[in-house]
Amino acid sequence: MKVYEFKGFPNPTRVRLALAEKGLFDDVEFVQVNVPEGEHRQPAFLAINPSGAVPVLELDDGTQISECSAITEYLDHAKGEASLTGQNAKERALIAMMQRKVESGFLDAVAAYFHHATDGLGPDIETYQNANWGERQKEIALKTMGWMNDKLADQNYLAGDHFTVADITAMAGFDFAGFAQIETPANLTNLLAWRDRVAARPSTKIAA
Amino acid sequence: MKVYEFKGFPNPTRVRLALAEKGLFDDVEFVQVNVPEGEHRQPAFLAINPSGAVPVLELDDGTQISECSAITEYLDHAKGEASLTGQNAKERALIAMMQRKVESGFLDAVAAYFHHATDGLGPDIETYQNANWGERQKEIALKTMGWMNDKLADQNYLAGDHFTVADITAMAGFDFAGFAQIETPANLTNLLAWRDRVAARPSTKIAA
Numbered sequence: 001m002k003v004y005e006f007k008g009f010p011n012p013t014r015v016r017l018a019l020a021e022k023g024l025f026d027d028v029e030f031v032q033v034n035v036p037e038g039e040h041r042q043p044a045f046l047a048i049n050p051s052g053a054v055p056v057l058e059l060d061d062g063t064q065i066s067e068c069s070a071i072t073e074y075l076d077h078a079k080g081e082a083s084l085t086g087q088n089a090k091e092r093a094l095i096a097m098m099q100r101k102v103e104s105g106f107l108d109a110v111a112a113y114f115h116h117a118t119d120g121l122g123p124d125i126e127t128y129q130n131a132n133w134g135e136r137q138k139e140i141a142l143k144t145m146g147w148m149n150d151k152l153a154d155q156n157y158l159a160g161d162h163f164t165v166a167d168i169t170a171m172a173g174f175d176f177a178g179f180a181q182i183e184t185p186a187n188l189t190n191l192l193a194w195r196d197r198v199a200a201r202p203s204t205k206i207a208a
Numbered sequence: 209m210k211v212y213e214f215k216g217f218p219n220p221t222r223v224r225l226a227l228a229e230k231g232l233f234d235d236v237e238f239v240q241v242n243v244p245e246g247e248h249r250q251p252a253f254l255a256i257n258p259s260g261a262v263p264v265l266e267l268d269d270g271t272q273i274s275e276c277s278a279i280t281e282y283l284d285h286a287k288g289e290a291s292l293t294g295q296n297a298k299e300r301a302l303i304a305m306m307q308r309k310v311e312s313g314f315l316d317a318v319a320a321y322f323h324h325a326t327d328g329l330g331p332d333i334e335t336y337q338n339a340n341w342g343e344r345q346k347e348i349a350l351k352t353m354g355w356m357n358d359k360l361a362d363q364n365y366l367a368g369d370h371f372t373v374a375d376i377t378a379m380a381g382f383d384f385a386g387f388a389q390i391e392t393p394a395n396l397t398n399l400l401a402w403r404d405r406v407a408a409r410p411s412t413k414i415a416a
Contacts, residue, residue: 050355051309063298070305077297089285090271097278101259133341147258 001028002058004048006035010107010172010179012055013207014068017168018075018084020203036121068172069099072165084165098159098166105144107173112137114180138182141173145188152190156197167198209236210266212256214243218315218380218387220263221415222276225376226283226292228411244329276380277307280373292373306367306374313352315381320345322388346390349381353396360398364405371409379406 003019005012007030019025033039033054040052049056049066057065057074065071076084086092117134120126148170151158158166174195177184184192198204211227213220215238227233241247241262248260257264257274265273265282273279284292294300325342328334356378359366366374382403385392392400406412 051313057301059298063302065301065305067305067308069308070301073304074297074301077300089282090267092285093265093273093278093282094271096281097273097275100275100277105259128344130338130341130344133338136336136338 001060002031003028003055004031004033004045004058005055006033006040009035009054010111010175011053011068013175014168014172015055015057015071015075016207017171017203018072018165020206021084021163021168021201022075022079024075024079025206036125038125068169069103069165072168076165083162084168086164095159095164095166099164099169102144102148102158102166102169102173106141106148107169107176109137109141109144110173110176110180110182113141113182114176118180138180141177141182142185145184145191148194149188149191152194157194163198163201167194171195171198171204209268210239211236211263212239212241212253212266213263214241214248217243217262218319218383219261219276221383222376222380223263223265223279223283224415225379225411226280226373228414229292229371229376229409230283230287232283232287233414244333246333276377277311277373280376284373291370292376294372303367303372303374307372307377310352310356310366310374310377310381314349314356315377315384317345317349317352318381318384318388318390321349321390322384326388346388349385349390350393353392353399356402357396357399360402365402371406375402375406379403379412 003012003015005015016025019028033045035054039045040054046052048058048064051066053066055066055068055071057071059065065074072084076082081087086095113134114120115126115134116129117131117138120129148158155161157163158170174184184195186192211220211223213223224233227236241253243262247253248262254260256266256272259274261274263274263276263279265279267273273282280292284290289295294303321342322328323334323342324337325339325346328337356366363369365371366378382392392403394400
């Protein structure tokens with residue numbers, strides 16, 4: 001398998017973490033797409049993903065899968081039991097719900113702040129910016145951090161007692177928050193403890 | 209099971225269609241939440257879904273599942289073989305990819321146009337509007353319509369030869385486009401034929 005990515009960027013990190021958690025990291029060849037220089041908007045890459053976003057997983061038969069949640073579906077069902085996305089209807093639904101809430105309310109919100117209300121990747125890449133939208137999304141991201149902190153009062157991981165794709169999505173959100181210089185409020189102690197817990201997993205080192 | 213919804217609105221329609229496709233429609237009690245009057249922002253409903261969005265599926269054990277894609281995961285795995293979300297790693301990934309692209313690039317884009325660049329649900333509900341963002345999202349929605357039309361040149365449904373959750377998401381997008389008075393360009397003949405094909409399915413009548 002191949003993964004088209006830009007190493008160190010938040011969404012590629014989601015796939016690296018999923019690969020590492022599933023023991024599939026060494027089965028993949030990584031192909032770098034130079035996002036800061038706009039390679040993701042060139043015809044060659046748009047033919048791979050019309051959305052112009054990394055990462056993309058390419059299977060050995062040539063099938064190209066974009067969207068991180070879809071890539072994780074593949075990886076989680078490609079080897080062993082599904083451990084990241086759940087094994088029955090209720091588990092699957094609760095994990096998908098949490099993944100989506102963290103994606104839209106935190107990761108995507110932080111990304112919108114970064115791309116719209118800061119210099120982002122610079123004027124050549126940020127060809128449309130809407131600062132008011134970006135600021136609004138920052139408020140949403142901070143609110144979601146508080147909500148995640150409350151969830152983590154009674155459980156070790158975002159979707160319950162086990163590490164799942166929801167935790168991966170949130171970790172990528174924190175990567176993006178780093179780029180965007182959004183600090184995690186110090187009173188969110190459950191969330192900060194969760195970050196340390198996830199960062200201590202072997203997958204974090206493998207993916208780095 | 210219960211479904212909290214506002215009948216006729218696009219996201220609730222997604223769950224109605226999934227229930228109908230799975231033969232589960234008569235197993236559900238529908239509870240109306242008066243969104244145009246702001247009932248979704250009252251504490252009673254925010255306790256059910258902190259995002260303040262309908263629909264929410266409540267299982268008989270009291271578990272509450274929000275986010276349409278998560279609800280569909282539950283319904284598709286709760287009865288019979290998974291028919292809407294795929295049965296193996298590759299099918300699951302390709303359907304999840306298409307569902308997400310249609311959701312972000314069409315349904316959510318049309319919704320953003322409606323809520324931000326039109327009167328939407330009126331000043332009591334639309335307490336934050338960003339018209340420039342809404343107009344931008346309309347452009348994205350129209351671009352995604354063209355992309356869906358291209359996909360449908362070689363296949364009957366958005367994720368391939370079978371009806372899936374991606375088609376449900378797109379149909380909800382067309383419901384929203386109706387509210388927002390976004391016309392489907394007449395030259396998108398594959399897309400218009402697909403709409404007729406989906407509208408002719410028994411589930412459309414059951415869900416109505």
